[in-house]
Amino acid sequence: MNLHGYLRPLQHQHTVPITYRFKVEGEELPLNGLLGEEIRIDFTGEKACIYCGRPIKKTYNGGSCYPCFRDRAENDLCIVKPHQCHYHKGTCRDPSFGETHCMQPHVVYLALSDDVKVGITRKTNQINRWIDQGAVAAVPIAEVPDRKTAGEIEVHLAQTIKDKTNWRRMLKNEIADKDLSDVRSSLMSRIPARYRDFFDDRREVCTFQYPQKKIPEKIKPLNLDKENRIKGRLIGVKGQYLIFDCGVLNIRKFCGYKVKVSI
Template sequence: MILTGHLRPLCHEYKNPIAYRLRLDDQEAPLNDFLGNTVQIDYLGTISCIYCGRKIKKSFNSGSCYPCFRDRAENDLCIVKPHLCHFHRGTCRDEAFGRAHCMQPHLVYIALSDDIKVGITRKSNAVNRWIDQGAVAALPIAEVPDRKTAGELEFHLSQFIKDKTNWRRMLKNQVADKDLTAVRSELREKIPENYAQYFLDSQQVMDFRYPQLQIPEKIKSLDLNKQAHIEGTLIGVKGQYMIFENGVINMRKYSGYKVRVVLGGKA
């Protein structure tokens, strides 16, 4: 199978294991079907902004041209620091975006990707969020009315539990042996009184299994800006990473890059 187009983040469906699809513009290919096969990715030298479509030499924040990075609500600082959300002050870059994405019910959760981390997500997007992070297990601990409230609670809890994932350990399946329900009980005592009403104590742990034939011994990052031709046996997919026997590539990072992908026969 040969596809040519602009890369988009990997699509996935919650199954056992997770079912992944490679996306190039409006084309898709089922990646799980090509585990153990040779895959080629050739960068064709052009990048198009994923929002406005203009040709660019450099992308910002995984696919934006500079004007879209500067002006669009999707790229505002409060996306990565939600406790700084300024929608309520009337200064959101796009009020419609804010209402659709920020002024919606959010979950504060704990998840296992390498070690336990705390994070937030829109309630409607929770499963996608956990898969994108390569979590093997996740557990909501609070449901709040909006993104700012979720960010404030996450910021408070990050004093006691990290809010980052070590992506190399995640890809090597080096996961801490910890009980999410026990950690939830510990965190309950650390939640400020004004957030206690949002605490969830009856949610069940959700588990995830990823399509992997083997675990890479070393994690080498493959960079389309330095290596326009990538070729190797596909041995797994996890988070937003395609895992080859000779390295890994974060597909979200190269959103908007025009490529030719050959999904071929057995190596």
């Protein structure tokens, strides 16, 4: 079984365990049934922008060429700092993108991947977001009308709860013994009064299980720029990582790389 083309993010579906598909351009390969199998990924040396398709020597922000990184709304600074959204100022790189992605209902959530973290995402994208982060549990704590408001609440809560995941601990299943419902209840008094009408304490905690045959004892990042060939036995998939017996490969980091995949 072989695939040949440019890498795209892993596709997934919320089942028990999560169902994963390895995507190379228009082709997809079911991954769950390949646990325990040897997989070889050869990097051809070619890269192309995931947005415009032009050949490039270097990717930016997970697969962009520099012009797309500089100009596209998906790569604006406010994507990583949503409280700085400038749609209302009329300076959005692409107002139509702002309308469909930023001026839409968002949720502020708590996720447990290694420890409890706070984050935000569009309401329609929350399950995908939690799986991409390798969360074993997640729960919305507030629903707001737009991305900027969600970002403001996140910044406030990040003063007491972290907003980053320790990806090494996440992949080793080193998860804090904390109850998200209890943490959510403790946050009510910390949310400024102007945001409390958005707070929601009625949501159920959503849980996730990932396809894994073995938990790696050590985490060795695999790098297609340094290793043109990666060959190992697939022992798990979590977040956007393929977990091999020889190391872990962050697929999102190498989107736009042209590869040959052999089973």
